[in-house]
Amino acid sequence: MIKKSFPVESDTETINIDQQVxxxxxxxxxxxxLPPGTKLTEEKLSDLFAVSRERIRKVLQRLSYDKCVSxxxxxxxxxxxxxxxxxxxxxxxxxxxxxxxxxxVVQNATEADYAHLxxxxxxxxxxxxxxxxxEAIALSGEFHLLLAEISRNIVLLDILRDxxxxxxxxxAMYGRQSFSLCGYEDHQVFLKRxxxxxxxxxxxxxxxxLRTLEAQLYFEARSARDIDLTEVFKPKA
Amino acid sequence: MIKKSFPVESDTETINIDQQVxxxxxxxxxxxxLPPGTKLTEEKLSDLFAVSRERIRKVLQRLSYDKCVSxxxxxxxxxxxxxxxxxxxxxxxxxxxxxxxxxxVVQNATEADYAHLxxxxxxxxxxxxxxxxxEAIALSGEFHLLLAEISRNIVLLDILRDxxxxxxxxxAMYGRQSFSLCGYEDHQVFLKRxxxxxxxxxxxxxxxxLRTLEAQLYFEARSARDIDLTEVFKPKA
DNA sequence: ATGCTTGACATTGTGCACAATTAATTTTAG
DNA sequence: CTAAAATTAATTGTGCACAATGTCAAGCAT
Numbered sequence: 001m002i003k004k005s006f007p008v009e010s011d012t013e014t015i016n017i018d019q020q021v022x023x024x025x026x027x028x029x030x031x032x033x034l035p036p037g038t039k040l041t042e043e044k045l046s047d048l049f050a051v052s053r054e055r056i057r058k059v060l061q062r063l064s065y066d067k068c069v070s071x072x073x074x075x076x077x078x079x080x081x082x083x084x085x086x087x088x089x090x091x092x093x094x095x096x097x098x099x100x101x102x103x104x105v106v107q108n109a110t111e112a113d114y115a116h117l118x119x120x121x122x123x124x125x126x127x128x129x130x131x132x133x134x135e136a137i138a139l140s141g142e143f144h145l146l147l148a149e150i151s152r153n154i155v156l157l158d159i160l161r162d163x164x165x166x167x168x169x170x171x172a173m174y175g176r177q178s179f180s181l182c183g184y185e186d187h188q189v190f191l192k193r194x195x196x197x198x199x200x201x202x203x204x205x206x207x208x209x210l211r212t213l214e215a216q217l218y219f220e221a222r223s224a225r226d227i228d229l230t231e232v233f234k235p236k237a
Numbered sequence: 238m239i240k241k242s243f244p245v246e247s248d249t250e251t252i253n254i255d256q257q258v259x260x261x262x263x264x265x266x267x268x269x270x271l272p273p274g275t276k277l278t279e280e281k282l283s284d285l286f287a288v289s290r291e292r293i294r295k296v297l298q299r300l301s302y303d304k305c306v307s308x309x310x311x312x313x314x315x316x317x318x319x320x321x322x323x324x325x326x327x328x329x330x331x332x333x334x335x336x337x338x339x340x341x342v343v344q345n346a347t348e349a350d351y352a353h354l355x356x357x358x359x360x361x362x363x364x365x366x367x368x369x370x371x372e373a374i375a376l377s378g379e380f381h382l383l384l385a386e387i388s389r390n391i392v393l394l395d396i397l398r399d400x401x402x403x404x405x406x407x408x409a410m411y412g413r414q415s416f417s418l419c420g421y422e423d424h425q426v427f428l429k430r431x432x433x434x435x436x437x438x439x440x441x442x443x444x445x446x447l448r449t450l451e452a453q454l455y456f457e458a459r460s461a462r463d464i465d466l467t468e469v470f471k472p473k474a
Numbered sequence: 475a476t477g478c479t480t481g482a483c484a485t486t487g488t489g490c491a492c493a494a495t496t497a498a499t500t501t502t503a504g
Numbered sequence: 505c506t507a508a509a510a511t512t513a514a515t516t517g518t519g520c521a522c523a524a525t526g527t528c529a530a531g532c533a534t
Contacts, residue, residue, distance in 0.1 A: 042516070052489055057516090061295075065302050074495045074516055089392040100333050155326040159396055279486070289519060294486090311486055311525045 021049050022059045029068055029079055030168040031134050040069060040077040067166055080169060084219045087170045091214040094163050097156060098144065098210065099203045104151035106199050113150045114195060120146055121187050141168065143187050167213075174217040258286050259296045266305055266316055267405040268371050277306060277314040304403055317406060321456045324407045328451040331400050334393060335381065335447065336440045341388035343436050350387045351432060357383055358424050378405065380424050404450075411454040 025045075028034045040060060046053040060077045063069040070080045082090070105113075120143050127136040141164045148157040186209050193202040262282075265271045277297060283290040297314045300306040307317045319327070342350075357380050364373035378401045385394040423446050430439040 041514095043514095053516095054488070054490095058298075061298075062302075065299075075497090076515065086391060089390045092390060093392045093396070096333065096337050153326045153329060154323060155330045155400070159330070163392070278484095280484095290486095291518070291520095312527095313485065 017051060018055060018059060021045075021051060021055065022062060024049070025059065025063065026066075026068060026165070030137075030165075030172065032172050034079050036079050036081040036169065036173045038079040040079065042076070066162065068169060082166065082170050082173060084174075086166075087174060087217065087219070088214075090163055090166050090170060091210055094160070094167070095207050095210050097160055097163070098147070098206050101147050101151045101153075101156060101160070102194070102203045102206050103199060104153060104156075105147050106194060106197055106202065108152050109150050109194070114191070117143070117146060117150075117191055117194075121191065124187065137168075140187070170217070171213075174219055176216060176218060254288060255292060255296060258282075258288060258292065259299060261286070262296065262300065263303075263305060263402070267374075267402070267409065269409050271316050273316050273318040273406065273410045275316040277316065279313070303399065305406060319403065319407050319410060321411075323403075324411060324454065324456070325451075327400055327403050327407060328447055331397070331404070332444055332447050334397055334400070335384070335443050338384050338388045338390075338393060338397070339431070339440045339443050340436060341390060341393075342384050343431060343434055343439065345389050346387050346431070351428070354380070354383060354387075354428055354431075358428065361424065374405075377424070407454070408450075411456060413453060413455060 025034075025040075034040075042053050042056050042060070045056045045060075049056070060069055060071065064071040064077070067082070068080055069077045071077050120139060124136055124139040124143065127133075127139060144164055145157070145161060148160045151157070186205070190202060190205045190209070193205060262271075262277075271277075279290050279293050279297070282293045282297075286293070297306055297308065301308040301314070304319070305317055306314045308314050357376060361373055361376040361380065364370075364376060381401055382394070382398060385397045388394070423442070427439060427442045427446070430442060
């Protein structure tokens, strides 16, 4: 017990630094503070967070696995610019997976689970009323993840975590200013159907919910400065 | 043009080294040459492949994202030991996703696509007949991925790639010696249904196919040495 | 004999310095 | 004045050395 000077401090803080930097950058991307295409220079980030460059490097690599940043060899890291195709595929896949999650939830949900869902909705409502929009958005995403947790399928949860994150980025890229998101009312009605075990209606609601989200994107009228020239002039495809 | 001594050599080879090491390790895991739980020491691997330790480190990290190795802080890397729960979830998720892929394939497949599928089956058959079992297994997995490609949904393809890889690991862990895998006949019959646009039958075949796979695993009668104590004694489950 | 502390060893983790690559700018020849 | 070539600058990539951490075994006390 003599050797270790401050075990708690060195241990926990060191472990969390990676995670903290990771989450801060991710949050910044989802809050539109870092629009798609923004260059993420390793040195600038390392200065900004007061950590070493290799730590940033590791975080950026992790973010690239999440498809939140694209890593171009010897060119650096950029906030990802999901293609229209990718955007459509993400939402289509969410429809498939979340419909199935709804079935599993109706099968498996306990009273405690429903309580958690209600709590989440309440917090989302509060955040909405008090104008904390970013928090409301985050909670809205968490509602979907909460359902995945209740489905008791770890793999589906992992996949959906990924898809929800990418959805945020897609909305940042293609969403209008007046993007309404999941209304919390949607979640409220949905939960009611869930509790009364109306599986088919719940599934339908979920699919509509996602379709509404997707319908609010505008894939066509992109301003010139947003266009990725590489995408436009690439040889084939 | 004078400065660059051998641009092609340095470029392509350097880029591929990571990929090559990655694939060799992954292949070794799937071919049962590295059983689940095997310790993967950074230094040994770097000596073995004659590359630097940091390169190995990066590859191991990537493999941990694929859930093929588990990285324990300050303890090293081990070939992953998927839990029974995870195994079940992987197959359940494959059922969901691949059923949907079947629908998309019937909608989108061109003649060229069907030709590719037939080619794959032929090669799988040949590998089987000539006793190249590992190759047959790989081709069998590729058949499923080929379907995902034809579905024209990039996200589904990515997810399935992941799940197929994890399936290999699960089979390595829980499969009997006499594991029969996807018989190539299954694929043959399946393709016939596909071509005649018999969607429901094709979907049913796919689901049966996966269920057969899963049924050949034995989760119960594990020998004592295989039991993961962490799993047994974990606080709440 | 059992349990705890201590020290040596092995392995992983991190920061730094330098190499390699690419983009931008300037130079130079036609 | 234009265009190709060469230089320069900025940024990423890699290997090395050292620090931190965890494991194992031996010794000591109970």
